Amino acid sequence: MDVGRLSPDDAAALHAILQALEPSLTAKQRGGTAALLTWEELYEPLSPPQRAFLDAFRALKAASLGATAHFFGEPSAPPDLVPVGPQEIVKEGVAKPLDPQYLPREALSAYQRMMDAMEADLGTRLRVESGYRSPAYQLYLFLFYLPKHGDSITETNRFVALPGHSEHGYPPRQAVDFINEAGINGEDHPEEFEALPEYRWLEEHAARFGFALSYPRGNPHGTAFEPWHWHFEGEKE
Ligand SMILES: [Zn+2]
Numbered sequence: 001m002d003v004g005r006l007s008p009d010d011a012a013a014l015h016a017i018l019q020a021l022e023p024s025l026t027a028k029q030r031g032g033t034a035a036l037l038t039w040e041e042l043y044e045p046l047s048p049p050q051r052a053f054l055d056a057f058r059a060l061k062a063a064s065l066g067a068t069a070h071f072f073g074e075p076s077a078p079p080d081l082v083p084v085g086p087q088e089i090v091k092e093g094v095a096k097p098l099d100p101q102y103l104p105r106e107a108l109s110a111y112q113r114m115m116d117a118m119e120a121d122l123g124t125r126l127r128v129e130s131g132y133r134s135p136a137y138q139l140y141l142f143l144f145y146l147p148k149h150g151d152s153i154t155e156t157n158r159f160v161a162l163p164g165h166s167e168h169g170y171p172p173r174q175a176v177d178f179i180n181e182a183g184i185n186g187e188d189h190p191e192e193f194e195a196l197p198e199y200r201w202l203e204e205h206a207a208r209f210g211f212a213l214s215y216p217r218g219n220p221h222g223t224a225f226e227p228w229h230w231h232f233e234g235e236k237e
Contacts, residue, residue: 001056003065006151013053014143014151020045025140032100035130036081037137057139062165065154067222069161072170074135080105081171087127089183096183101131107174107232114209118201126198129179129228132171135163158224167214167231175214175231178202186228194227202230210235 001010024045028034043051062069082105087098103111115125133141142160149156161168167175178198179185186193193199206212210233215226 001060001153003060003153006146006153010053011147011151013050014146017046017050017053018143018147020047020050021140029099034099035102035133035137037134037140039136042136042140054139054143057142058163060153060162062157062162065157067154067157069157069165069221069223071165072167072173074164074169075171081132082108084108084128084131089127089179089181091183098127098129098179101128103128103131103176104171104174104232106234107131107171107176110209110211110232110235111176114206114211117205117209118198122197122201124181124198126178126180126202128176129185130168130175130177132174133166133168135166135169138163138166138169158222161223167229173231173233175229176211177226178228178230186226190225190227199227206230 006014021042024041025034025037028037028041043054046054061071063071081102084101084103087101088095089098090096111128119125138161142156142162145160146153146156149159163169167173168177177185178193180193180196180198184192184196202211203213211230212233213227214229214231215221215223217225219225
């Protein structure tokens with residue numbers, strides 16, 4: 001597989017796979033369980049050659065792309081994942097529900113206490129736009145975003161981790177992507193999230209609750225600056 005740019009044949013195979021996956025992924029997303037997608041569920045709608053194509057992606061390591069993203073591995077049984085609970089943002093006066101999210105119990109409890117403190121200071125709380133993501137869902141996201149990054153695996157990897165390389169799929173270092181009450185998540189313009197009072201509050205206080213910024217500007221991992229992406233390291237007394 002050419003990691004700089006998929007060959008036309010591979011790009012066509014990817015397109016067919018995304019089409020084949022669309023019905024089941026849409027159903028899981030509607031049902032609020034896409035983040036918990038299993039390998040069996042991901043592979044089920046695919047032909048044997050398509051499954052082999054996915055296997056090739058599962059075998060890819062960031063190191064072989066010249067990136068230094070850490071390989072966490074794929075913990076098999078997700079431990080004590082609990083739903084974050086109903087969440088919504090309000091855009092132009094209209095409330096919009098967020099997709100259901102899941103976090104390990106301890107991370108969820110620390111997040112809630114951190115938000116209680118933020119609300120006491122700023123009168124607002126950040127929502128969890130993305131918490132736990134299974135390795136299978138992580139691979140689906142990688143494939144979904146690949147055509148949007150010129151079919152380049154190397155370039156996509158700067159923005160979406162390969163399965164096994166994401167803190168979202170590694171509960172001992174559980175990642176949380178935040179979005180504010182007004183729906184600002186910095187996805188298109190990281191500076192918008194960086195400029196929020198909520199972000200400055202996190203910089204000052206998150207460590208107290210066991211959270212740390214994973215990808216600061218100019219990080220050594222070759223990962224883009226992600227001011228919304230924090231991970232839970234466990235609380236220090
Ligand atoms: Zn993230």
